């Protein structure tokens with residue numbers, strides 16, 4: 001069987017990439033297998049679990065429900081793009097650590113993407129709005145409450161991010177940086 | 186073929202959740218999409234939001250030879266009020282994203298059932314991709330947008346090459362995943378009727394396993410009241426209880442002239458089962474679906490009436 005191929009160019013976490021790929025390659029497989037950005041997880045591969053969530057031009061979408069060719073000319077942000085370039089975790093990511101917003105971590109990249117998109121749009125979401133924003137993401141471990149707590153905490157911290165970052169000192173940040181470094185390796 | 190062999194072996198081991206191969210084209214205008222459809226016809230599928238088609242391809246339930254991406258066509262993304270021969274309508278391009286429609290205040294004022302229905306649809310990630318037209322042509326009998334379209338008598342505009350026709354919702358939906366759209370036609374616009382009166386109210390409700398799942402049964406209603414509070418116009422629809430959404434026009438008409446009081450409404454809904462043809466499945470029996478249809482229909486009529494009466498008399502301006 002002939003495998004049709006296509007050339008795609010897009011921006012991924014701010015860097016432009018161009019690749020020749022199998023046309024039927026899903027966006028999540030492109031990110032994980034071709035670009036080796038394995039931070040984005042893949043669970044069900046048919047649009048149920050939300051583990052594969054990424055930002056497409058700033059909006060959260062399921063990367064298993066797009067072919068990579070459809071992202072041609074667009075900008076993708078994965079969970080790797082949420083931390084600072086030096087690996088320092090974002091306020092949101094740090095809040096997940098703080099509130100035990102993850103156990104096995106399988107759902108976490110998708111949760112982070114969904115929560116990040118929410119906070120970008122709505123700095124002070126209500127609990128209901130938070131639950132709605134993550135309703136398309138399944139978690140088998142946490143029972144969700146700590147995830148809601150994490151997002152609430154992040155919203156609070158983002159409100160006065162500067163002063164808090166100063167107070168928190170270096171320790172948490174360097175641990176976070178080390179974790180981020182491990183995750184991208 | 187040999188040159189590409191590595192791609193196949195790397196990405197596509199014998200895995201059931203990967204799409205089969207297809208040829209791909211990106212259409213940059215409606216005429217371009219139509220030309221591609223004419224060329225590849227039955228072997229081609231239009232790819233809009235892909236929230237139903239892509240999982241079906243992953244499960245190999247759909248194996249189109251050609252996939253024509255219509256996501257980059259700006260003409261398909263217009264959304265505006267228009268007055269025409271059959272009164273005022275809100276025209277949405279088939280490619281309008283569900284999230285954009287849901288968040289549009291002008292749409293919510295003109296055709297409130299759209300926002301009310303969309304609040305039950307999927308999740309933010311799926312609504313960011315899912316389109317109005319994609320939901321209609323997928324024609325899931327329990328989906329919300331087809332139900333609103335059928336209840337209000339929306340018109341679907343279909344284009345083949347340079348021939349355009351418009352089909353009313355009651356002739357558009359034929360069976361699950363089957364619509365009046367021919368293989369070489371593209372749904373371009375949907376015309377949603379605007380009820381331009383003061384005392385208009387509407388409501389949407391459904392029962393599903395979890396919020397965002399497909400409805401077991403869904404119901405929606407829109408009513409217009411006169412100054413004495415009597416119903417002068419009504420529309421009522423049920424989803425998930427037949428092979429297409431069902432507009433209960435006879436029942437809606439029987440409510441004209443009444444005050445929509447509970448006794449009248451209950452009496453009108455007694456025979457609702459005669460208009461429905463639900464199936465039994467693992468989620469619900471046919472009898473339970475009819476029960477739900479009756480309960481939800483009464484509820485949405487009551488809520489629509491309250492909505493019409495609630496000050497200020499909101500209604501499409």
Ligand code: FES
Pocket residue numbers: 041042043044045046047048049050051052053062063064065
């Ligand atoms: S892997 Fe995409 S939604 Fe589950």
Ligand code: FES
Pocket residue numbers: 101102103104105106107108138139140141142
């Ligand atoms: S932390 Fe394990 S699935 Fe959410």
